[in-house]
Amino acid sequence: MTMLRQPAAPPAGEDGGAEKPRPRRLRPAGRRDIALLWFAIPGLAAMLLFHYIPLLGNIIAFQDYQPFIGITHSPWSGLDNFGVIFNGDDQFLRALVNTLELTLIQVVFVFPVPIVLALLLNSLVGERVKKAVQNVLYLPHFLSWVVIVALFQQMLGNTGMLNLFLSAHDLGTWSIIGNPDMFKALLTSQVIWKDAGWGTILFLAALSRVDSNLYEASAMDGASRWRQTWHVTLPALRGLVILLLILRLGDALSVGFEQILLQQTAVGLDNSEVLDTYVFNNGLVGGQWGVAAAVGLVKGAVGVLLVLGANKVAHLFGEEGVYRS
Amino acid sequence: MTTLSPTRPERGGKPRGTYSAIPGESAGSPPWRALKSLLLLVCVLLVVLPFLAIISTSIADPAQITEAGGFVLWPDNPTLASYTALLSGGLVSKAMMVSVGVTVAGTALSLITSIMLAYGLSRPGSFGHKPILMLLLMSLLFVPGVIPTYLMVRQLGLINSYWSLILPTMINAFNVIVLRSFFMGIPRELIDAARIDGASEWSILTRIVLPLSKASIGVIGLFYAVTYWNAFFNALLFMNDASKWPMQLVLRTYVINNASLSGGQLDVAAGAPVPPAQSLQAAILILSIVPIVVVYPFVQRHMNKGVMIGAVKG
Numbered sequence: 001m002t003m004l005r006q007p008a009a010p011p012a013g014e015d016g017g018a019e020k021p022r023p024r025r026l027r028p029a030g031r032r033d034i035a036l037l038w039f040a041i042p043g044l045a046a047m048l049l050f051h052y053i054p055l056l057g058n059i060i061a062f063q064d065y066q067p068f069i070g071i072t073h074s075p076w077s078g079l080d081n082f083g084v085i086f087n088g089d090d091q092f093l094r095a096l097v098n099t100l101e102l103t104l105i106q107v108v109f110v111f112p113v114p115i116v117l118a119l120l121l122n123s124l125v126g127e128r129v130k131k132a133v134q135n136v137l138y139l140p141h142f143l144s145w146v147v148i149v150a151l152f153q154q155m156l157g158n159t160g161m162l163n164l165f166l167s168a169h170d171l172g173t174w175s176i177i178g179n180p181d182m183f184k185a186l187l188t189s190q191v192i193w194k195d196a197g198w199g200t201i202l203f204l205a206a207l208s209r210v211d212s213n214l215y216e217a218s219a220m221d222g223a224s225r226w227r228q229t230w231h232v233t234l235p236a237l238r239g240l241v242i243l244l245l246i247l248r249l250g251d252a253l254s255v256g257f258e259q260i261l262l263q264q265t266a267v268g269l270d271n272s273e274v275l276d277t278y279v280f281n282n283g284l285v286g287g288q289w290g291v292a293a294a295v296g297l298v299k300g301a302v303g304v305l306l307v308l309g310a311n312k313v314a315h316l317f318g319e320e321g322v323y324r325s
Numbered sequence: 326m327t328t329l330s331p332t333r334p335e336r337g338g339k340p341r342g343t344y345s346a347i348p349g350e351s352a353g354s355p356p357w358r359a360l361k362s363l364l365l366l367v368c369v370l371l372v373v374l375p376f377l378a379i380i381s382t383s384i385a386d387p388a389q390i391t392e393a394g395g396f397v398l399w400p401d402n403p404t405l406a407s408y409t410a411l412l413s414g415g416l417v418s419k420a421m422m423v424s425v426g427v428t429v430a431g432t433a434l435s436l437i438t439s440i441m442l443a444y445g446l447s448r449p450g451s452f453g454h455k456p457i458l459m460l461l462l463m464s465l466l467f468v469p470g471v472i473p474t475y476l477m478v479r480q481l482g483l484i485n486s487y488w489s490l491i492l493p494t495m496i497n498a499f500n501v502i503v504l505r506s507f508f509m510g511i512p513r514e515l516i517d518a519a520r521i522d523g524a525s526e527w528s529i530l531t532r533i534v535l536p537l538s539k540a541s542i543g544v545i546g547l548f549y550a551v552t553y554w555n556a557f558f559n560a561l562l563f564m565n566d567a568s569k570w571p572m573q574l575v576l577r578t579y580v581i582n583n584a585s586l587s588g589g590q591l592d593v594a595a596g597a598p599v600p601p602a603q604s605l606q607a608a609i610l611i612l613s614i615v616p617i618v619v620v621y622p623f624v625q626r627h628m629n630k631g632v633m634i635g636a637v638k639g
Contacts, residue, residue, distance in 0.1 A: 043442030057473025262477030
């Protein structure tokens, strides 16, 4: 209701015109407010059932969970399940190292691509061409990882188009798919192919807000195009870049779960096991429910801490970050 | 994404101009322009060419495929043999039906519940508004994880049920927040006027708010539909019964893992040649993309606005 946000405004409608404005806290919840609550209930129920109640399921991280006797009867095991983390189990460490490596690779090689692409689009083409290019480049974002992995296989696989072309011209073959040494490069190029275009949306939006007077003024002062980019365009993107980096940090321990799971059998676990696949392979496939839940729990907690911490750092540097405190 | 601040007043969610009218930097000298155009052209080709190649292979003549050694860039005698073999009643037709059914039902349910939730939260200061919004926002930060979700679905007895592909992903907090921003951008006077005329909340929603937010609902609907259509992992977890598989699992098994389709899974007349594996695989791949490509043009012109309102509000 409007007046709830402006206590000084004269009351209107069903509250009765003669009443004096009361302090907000004392105002009884009107019928219309209750009506609004009813609207929220189905969605809220789904939210609770599949989001908040499962959060409690993490309790099996502290149990020796047996699927057949359930959470209520499984024996408690204290922190035993966390042993793989603290004692540095080889398999776990391998997953951790691969995860961090992939995150680092993606921040360095994937993150800047949409920025460059947005600058390219922004500084160049006519409206129509730009729209057309955007629509083509956005499309892969909407495809599933299964489709993308399948496409890459058909193009670059050992019997895919590239290798057929190479061998038809006596150029030998180039093993890309299923080659453990190429795996991280392959993952990275798939991520770029899928989401680089989509990533430009935010940067283009930010670029559209740059005051054109700044360009004119800088041109007056004799700035070259490069200097315009450096001193006007890039500073305009700074806040957004920091924001996206913070959000990326929250996902630092989750890299391409579906994408990796789909291609894991072809390259073996050494190069492809990440924390998410570790949880899946050990928990749901291997039956070590408690251990997998423990790893998942720590992973989630670290992610939350990273976001909160990074946000704090952003505030210290005077940036807005994800939310205002 | 950026709207993790429930206390921030969020009125006037209109973007300050789309980026259609970017003054921008000067485009540079002709050689630079040519180079930039070339770079963009390469990007576009990198996206388009794989699709063209796959389509060609899916409709190519078997003889040409054998001659080319597997893949065809341009079909000489196009034939729809692989599509008819896949779509006339076998495994793939079933999977298409499952995927379409789950997508349609799921999108409808998601949109209804999300619109209602977003509308319920669209009036700051209303009773219970703050804690519910908080709950919604927190769900973006705290994710339950694979194993607890699996246990929940199993506990509810939804394993091998189509509901397992719908219910766990029915509400997406981010989409609800985007819808909410749209609803809050609708002029308050309009809603107050309707209320003075005696309209109930339900008729305000259906007669005023919804007609004014068609574009945003279209975009959010596309996001939900894509999620359902693309759902692979949930299907992998919850659908042990191969006869209930959606397209994504079929695609994984027969294209990525290269399992061969047996005669019983195809519908080929007795004595007729079975289309080559390459064109069958290409056809499955195309079939699992087609619905997205069909819906995409209807929504893409609203896409920028939809994404930006959610992400970088003015």
